Amino acid sequence: MQDFILTAEILDKARTAIESSLIQAGVRTALLIDGAGNILSNCGQDSQEIDAISLAALAAANLGATSQIAKLIGEEDFSLLFHKGKNGNIHFGRIGEELILITIFGEEVSLGLVRCRVAELTNTILQIFEG
Amino acid sequence: MIDKKPGKDFHSEIDEAIDNLFIPFAQPGEKKPAPTAAGTAPEDPAPAGAVPQCEASAAPETAVALPQEYAAFEEALLSLEWEISAANIATCRSGLAEIQKTFDATKSGAVGEIFTLMEKILEAMSVAPQSVPTSAPKTLKEGLHTLLAVARAEDLSLLEDTLIDPTLSELRSAVPNIPKDYTKLVAAAPAGSEAKEEPPPPPAPEKSRTREPRAEAADLGLELPAAIPAPAPAGLAEAVNVHLTVLEKCIEKRIIPLENLFAKSPGYEKLLAIHVELRERLEKERQSLIAALAGDYRPGTQPPSEEAAVAExxxxxxxxxxxxxxxxxxxxxxxxxxxxxxxxxxxxxxxxxxxxxxxxxxxxxxxxxxxxxxxxxxxxxxxxxxxxxxxxxxxxxxxxxxxxxxxxxxxxxxxxxxxxxxxxxxxxxxxxxxxxxxxxxxxxxxxxxxxxxxxxxxxxx
Amino acid sequence: MALIDLSKREVHCKIVYYGPGRCGKTTNLLTVHSSMADNTRGKMLTIETKGDRTLFFDLLPLNLGTIQGFNIRIQLYTVPGQVMYAATRKLVLKGVDGLVFVADPLQVRRERNIESLEDLRKNLLDYGLKLEEMPLVIQFNKRDLVDTPIPTLTVEELEADLNSTLKVKTFEASAVTGMGVFETLREISKLTVRYVANKHLLHDRK
Incomplete structure (x- = not known):
């Protein structure tokens, strides 16, 4: 596994991409983390209120666990990981091998369109990180 | 990346910081019972706040049985909400068309617009889902409920302010790149924001917003002559000739260049198709106007000069x-x-x-x-x-x-x-x-x- | 993999407590959590499952303060000890910077200790890491049981079983009473922060 050396520039670019794609579309919070649960970027209106460290660690573990579940039923990985609540929903997306994008949004935002945007953003962020 | 002085200094600084962090709590070799972990640590409850709560799934949304077409469309919308895919959009569009068939087209012009706008949103979703607001599926659902209410309503006028108008404005704002008050503009256009003297062309088919034409003209805030003279046939022919000139200019100077641009740009196929269709319709319109004018057709009739308008x-x-x-x-x-x-x-x-x-x-x-x-x-x-x-x-x-x-x-x-x-x-x-x-x-x-x-x-x- | 967040000048170090099931890894973290001041420790995250075993992991973030302009944060993790949770255990090791191997002194767990250390070695290799090259300390836990009739292993036996080739620092501890917990943590923190600093801040000047 490669060590990340993050520059402020990469992080800025990633943050801008997330803000313009997800936050402006009404997503409450978007967290970019790595597979070990470290937070790379934390955007959105609720970003200061949630316990991001715990969320990131659990999300990383959650994705790891789900991909194990996938393997148990003969899948490589699941393409959609989403939890629905009464007022809030959370969507997890993999970005390449190492990164995870967590998106938290309310009832008024459609999952389908969040998925579209996340898919598009995934490519953008990959390009940013791969230079 | 880091200040100079690597090696020893840095290491001793690390050690010192770590000692400072942990020393107050345990002296080396000293048995110091921890206040709360003693004895039954494994049973210690974890901080409750750290445990994510599992939310029960949302309550079912519609309890009342829907007519079949509506139920089918609602189901298609749910799939769309979950995933924006070509298949899901196609199901929604055909579902919408099925509902439209059940409607009496004369019931209200606004209802027709609801269908048009919903179709436009679906169309935009298929072309460029990123351009559609994330709330669009929800808005479509509201459209559906409004349609259902309209279908069941005896008296539409009761619904107009409370349901149809808000739905229309929500739908409009969910359609990308369409002016928010689209119909109002159409309705206002005959009043003419440009103080030209020609009488208005035959009014466009009246859309929904015909309730308060006077108020609209007034807050348009423009010189509205007390009475617009009824167009004399000669004046009408003149006006149509002018209209034809403007139309030709519009096709030639605006639409065709855009068409050429879209034709050259990959990814704009859909917009190109829309423009081609628009141009063809306008050309057809032009032909039928020319036919209607017959002998009165005078190509190249210029609009009356601005000075004349001012003088007037x-x-x-x-x-x-x-x-x-x-x-x-x-x-x-x-x-x-x-x-x-x-x-x-x-x-x-x-x-x-x-x-x-x-x-x-x-x-x-x-x-x-x-x-x-x-x-x-x-x-x-x-x-x-x-x-x-x-x-x-x-x-x-x-x-x-x-x-x-x-x-x-x-x-x-x-x-x-x-x-x-x-x-x-x-x-x-x-x-x-x-x-x-x-x-x-x-x-x-x-x-x-x-x-x-x-x-x-x-x-x- | 340590994360170095240059925009905030933060260094995150991940220390994992490893060991066989019920050896007291979570208890170590709970003791640390309950003894530290609020401003230096974060919220302890445990995932409650039935019984007292860790199913996923526990996490305790600590803030070491600023050293040479870098704010250093340490995250303590535990792994689920039970053999059957191999997948999660391996997952928690992802990106590890330092390790505490917690050994259980009960006679009956002797084999479990050895198996667990082997399991650790193997899992690290899968991430391309060598146990010998990682910051590591071994904690002989539950020393309070020595004075009870329960048959326990001596420190010499444990050394022979687990540390004969590694030759790392060992600590006698009793996680339930707090003895040795901070000594262990202090040593592994020093080793780990140095390791991360050497790797990224001092030599790896990209």
């Missing part, structure tokens, strides 16, 4: 009995009071070329709507939050602390003024000269007490 209108009185006068950029100007959506010292002054309406909020949780008035109030809070109004003129100077936002239809402009405006009554004797360029910011000049006041009006685009 010069003697008119000022169209507004009340005006709000102010000084702006060193000159005397006046605004139409009905168009003023906001005028005060705003909570936040910026020198940006756009003024974001969120700056008008009082406090973090405040709303924008209490601060504004007039037509702008028709927009919902979320739209208002996103609105950025272009500021006319240079960045505000130190004395220019009053912000005036004037709105009409889908067009808003912001002005920084040194002082709040003053309302005046315009005497009937005041001399009024309409502006020559219909596209300018100014509607005309008012001569009042030896002073020349330029009247600023906003025209919806």
């Amino acid at each position: 209108t010069e003697s008119r009185p000022c169209p507004w009995p009340l005006l709000a006068t102010a000084s702006w950029g060193g000159r005397s100007v006046a605004f139409v009071p009905e168009q003023i959506a906001y005028e005060a010292k705003p909570p936040k002054k910026t020198d940006a070329p756009f003024y974001a309406l969120t700056n008008l909020k009082k406090g973090f949780f405040g709303k924008i709507s209490p601060a504004i008035k007039g037509e702008l109030l028709r927009q919902d809070e979320s739209t208002l939050k996103a609105l950025r109004v272009p500021v006319v003129g240079p960045a505000p100077g130190p004395e220019e602390n009053t912000l005036l936002i004037a709105c009409k239809g889908n067009c808003c402009l912001a002005f920084w003024l040194p002082e709040p405006s003053r309302q005046i009554e315009v005497p009937a004797t005041a001399s009024w000269t309409p502006a020559r360029e219909p596209d300018s910011l100014f509607a005309g000049q008012l001569e009042l007490g030896g002073k020349s006041i330029a009247v600023i009006t906003i025209r919806s685009v």
Whole structure:
């Protein structure tokens, strides 16, 4: 596994991409983390209120666990990981091998369109990180 | 990346920091029972807040049984909500078409528009899902419920204000790149924002908003002659000829260049198709008009010159009995009071070329709507939050602390003024000269007490 | 993999407590959590499952403060000890910077200790890491049981079983009483922060 050396520039670019794609579309919070649960970027209106460290660690573990579940039923990985609540929903997306994008949004935002945007953003962020 | 002095210093600094962090709690070799972990540590409850709560799934949304077409469409919408895929969009579109078949087309023009807008949203989703607001599936669902209510309603007029209008405006704002008050513009167009003398062309098929034509004309704030003379057949032929010239120009100068541009740009196939279809329809229209004119067709009829128009209108009185006068950029100007959506010292002054309406909020949780008035109030809070109004003129100077936002239809402009405006009554004797360029910011000049006041009006685009 | 957040000048170090099931890894973290001041420790995250075993992991973030302009944060993790949770255990090791191997002194767990250490070695290799090259300390836990009739292993036996080739620092501890917990943590923190600093801040000047 490669060590990340993050520059402020990469992080800025990633943050801008997330803000313009997800936050402006009404997503409450978007967290970019790595597979070990470290937070790379934390955007959105609720970003200061949630316990991001715990969320990131659990999300990383959650994705790891789900991909194990996938393997148990003969899948490589699941393409959609989403939890629905009464007022809030959370969507997890993999970005390449190492990164995870967590998106938290309310009832008024459609999952389908969040998925579209996340898919598009995934490519953008990959390009940013791969230079 | 890090300051100099690597090696020993850095290491001892690390050690020291770690010792400081942990030493107060345990001395080396000393048995020091931890206050709470003693004994039964494994049973210690973990901090409750750290455990994520599992939410029960949302309650079922519709309890009442729906007619079959509606149920099918609702199901298609649920799939769409989950995943925007070509198949899901296609199911939705056919589901919508099925519902439309069950409708009596004469019931209300607004209903037809609901279908059109819903179809447009679905179309936009299939072409460029990123351009569609994330709330669009929800808006579509509201459209569906409105349609159902309309289908079940005895008296549509009861629904119009409470249900149909709000639904229409939500649907409109969910369609990307469509002016918000689309139908209103169509309805207002015959009144003519450009003070030309030709009689209006045969009115476009009336859409939903025919309830208050007078009010609309009035808040359009433009010179509306007391009575439009009934078009004489000769005048009609003339007008249609002019219309044909404009139409030809429009096709040649606007649509065809765009078509060529889209044809060259990969990814714009859909827009190209839309433009081709538009052009073909307009050309057909042109042909049928020419056919209808028969011998009266005179290609290249120019619109009456602007001077003539001015001469015609010069003697008119000022169209507004009340005006709000102010000084702006060193000159005397006046605004139409009905168009003023906001005028005060705003909570936040910026020198940006756009003024974001969120700056008008009082406090973090405040709303924008209490601060504004007039037509702008028709927009919902979320739209208002996103609105950025272009500021006319240079960045505000130190004395220019009053912000005036004037709105009409889908067009808003912001002005920084040194002082709040003053309302005046315009005497009937005041001399009024309409502006020559219909596209300018100014509607005309008012001569009042030896002073020349330029009247600023906003025209919806 | 340590994360170095240059925009905030933060260094995150991940220390994992590893060991066989019920050896007291979570208890170590709970003791640390309950003994530290609020301003230096974060919120302890445990995932409650039935019984007292860790199913996923526990996490305790600590803030070491600023050293040479870098704010250093340490995150303590535990792994689920039970053999059957191999997948999660391996997952928690992802990106590890330092390790505490917690050994259980019960006679009956002797084999479990050895198996667990082997399991650790193997899992690290899968991430391309060598146990010998990682910051590591071994904690002989539950020393309070020595004075009870329960048959326990001696320190010599444990050394022979687990540390004969590694030759790392060992600590006698009793996680339930707090003895040795901070000594262990202090040593592994020093080793780990140095390791991360050497790797990224001092030599790896990209």
